Amino acid sequence: MVEAPRNTRQRRAVVAILEDLDGFASAQEIHDILKRRGESVGLSTVYRSLQVLADAAEVDALRNDDGEVLYRQCSAGHHHHLVCRSCGRTVEIEGPSVERWADKIADENGFRDVAHTLEIFGTCSSCA
Amino acid sequence: MVEAPRNTRQRRAVVAILEDLDGFASAQEIHDILKRRGESVGLSTVYRSLQVLADAAEVDALRNDDGEVLYRQCSAGHHHHLVCRSCGRTVEIEGPSVERWADKIADENGFRDVAHTLEIFGTCSSCA
DNA sequence: TTCGTCATGACAACGATTGTCAAATCAACG
DNA sequence: CGTTGATTTGACAATCGTTGTCATGACGAA
Numbered sequence: 514m515v516e517a518p519r520n521t522r523q524r525r526a527v528v529a530i531l532e533d534l535d536g537f538a539s540a541q542e543i544h545d546i547l548k549r550r551g552e553s554v555g556l557s558t559v560y561r562s563l564q565v566l567a568d569a570a571e572v573d574a575l576r577n578d579d580g581e582v583l584y585r586q587c588s589a590g591h592h593h594h595l596v597c598r599s600c601g602r603t604v605e606i607e608g609p610s611v612e613r614w615a616d617k618i619a620d621e622n623g624f625r626d627v628a629h630t631l632e633i634f635g636t637c638s639s640c641a
Numbered sequence: 642m643v644e645a646p647r648n649t650r651q652r653r654a655v656v657a658i659l660e661d662l663d664g665f666a667s668a669q670e671i672h673d674i675l676k677r678r679g680e681s682v683g684l685s686t687v688y689r690s691l692q693v694l695a696d697a698a699e700v701d702a703l704r705n706d707d708g709e710v711l712y713r714q715c716s717a718g719h720h721h722h723l724v725c726r727s728c729g730r731t732v733e734i735e736g737p738s739v740e741r742w743a744d745k746i747a748d749e750n751g752f753r754d755v756a757h758t759l760e761i762f763g764t765c766s767s768c769a
Numbered sequence: 770t771t772c773g774t775c776a777t778g779a780c781a782a783c784g785a786t787t788g789t790c791a792a793a794t795c796a797a798c799g
Numbered sequence: 800c801g802t803t804g805a806t807t808t809g810a811c812a813a814t815c816g817t818t819g820t821c822a823t824g825a826c827g828a829a
Contacts, residue, residue, distance in 0.1 A: 519795055519806060541785080555809040560786065580708050580816085581785070595750055604750050611739055615761050622723055622732050624763030631759045633743050635752030647775065647826055669816080683778035688817065708785085709816070775826080782819070793808070799801095 518565060523554045527562040528586075531572060536601030537583035537594075575632055597637035606633070646693060651682045655690040656714075659700060664729030665711035665722075703760055725765035734761070 518524065530543050538546075544559045554562075563584050566572040573587040575594065585594075585603060591612070595604040611631065619627040646652065658671050666674075672687045682690075691712050694700040701715040703722065713722075713731060719740070723732040739759065747755040 521795070521807065523808070539785090557787080557810080558808055561807085564787095576704055576708060579785095580704065580710075582708075595747055595752060597752065598754075604746075606746050608739075608742060608746075611736075611742065614736060614739065618732075618734050618736075619723055619761055619763050623766035624723060624725070624761075625766075625769050626726075627761060627763040629759065629761040631757065633747055633752075633755060633757040635747050635755040638751035638753075641753050649776065649826070651777070667816090685779080685818080686777055689776085692818095707816095771829085773826105773828095775824105777824070778822100780820085783817080785816095786814080788813070789811085791809100793806105795806075796803100798803085 522552075523558050524562050524565075526552045526554055527559055528566070531566075531584065531586040534585070534601075536603045537573075537575065537577075537585040537596055538601060539581045539583050541581075543584070575630075578634075593631045593633070595633045595635065597640055598634050599636055599640035602637050602639070651686050652690050652693075654680045654682055655687060656694070659694075659712065659714040662713070662729075664731045665701075665703065665705075665713040665724060666729055667709045667711050671712070703758075706762075721759045721761070723761045723763065725768055726762050727764055727768035730765050730767070 526547055527543060530538075530546055540560050540563055541556070543563070544554065544556050547554045547559070563572065563574075567574045567584065570589075571586070572584045573594070574582050574584050575596075576582055577598075583601070588605060592605045592607050593611075595606055597603070608631070612629075615629045615631075616627060654675055655671060658666075658674055668688050668691055669684070671691070672682065672684050675682045675687070691700065691702075695702045695712065698717075699714070700712045701722070702710050702712050703724075704710055705726075711729070713729075716733060720733045720735050721739075723734055725731070736759070740757075743757045743759075744755060
């Protein structure tokens with residue numbers, strides 16, 4: 514029996530930010546936005562909330578080139594991302610043939626418990 | 642005019658390790674291996690050597706789930722990797738159709754300066 | 770060999786993230 | 800509603816990979 518997480522002001526605030534944003538953002542960026550809005554939430558709490566959300570698959574997480582983890586509220590189901598390096602704006606993409614290809618490659622080489630990461634980075638038209 | 646890097650004992654030692662390994666390894670792992678072999682090289686120097694090699698595209702670098710950067714001496718040209726999560730053993734893979742697909746998606750959405758990351762992780766047969 | 774420069778290494782500093790723990794807050798229950 | 804007890808919070812310290820610093824040492828051209 515898993516405990517339901519409590520419905521706290523802080524967690525609601527983090528979720529609200531994620532709902533407003535349309536792109537990926539780091540924990541620290543989200544923390545800053547909250548501070549700017551006056552709805553201050555401790556940095557540790559932002560990190561913890563995002564972890565909980567990511568574990569529950571309610572948000573997607575990926576690492577940028579600098580090794581920072583970025584979070585985004587995404588639609589359910591497996592998909593990949595086309596992400597603007599500059600503003601974080603994101604387009605969800607699907608690639609069924611890529612999935613099949615990756616699984617086939619792994620299988621041919623005797624690999625088990627296969628997962629793959631696939632992200633496309635670029636500069637979006639607004640940022641160009 | 643680019644300065645040619647000096648041919649130092651330390652850089653030779655790092656390259657030698659990379660030549661011996663067939664999989665990805667972190668800077669700290671390489672540092673440990675060097676220490677074990679008695680050919681001690683400062684940790685900073687290991688990091689710097691790997692950076693230089695990565696900038697020169699003589700080694701490939703990728704991040705594992707923990708955010709550590711792993712390095713590997715790879716063949717030239719664009720390719721992806723099937724990496725064992727446990728031992729680092731790596732199979733280089735190519736996916737021309739994936740490349741085209743990624744570029745098309747990015748173009749359709751007006752993204753410029755497009756790059757993509759694609760790695761497949763799994764457990765290899767020896768580690769299963 | 771000489772000499773200017775680049776590389777090295779011990780160490781400090783950094784930045785993102787995680788751990789700690791007392792105090793505050795939730796929500797169920799009476 | 801007030802009590803209650805477990806969960807959550809937040810300020811802060813700690814961690815971990817990595818990068819910066821700078822005096823010392825090693826390369827290699829002349």
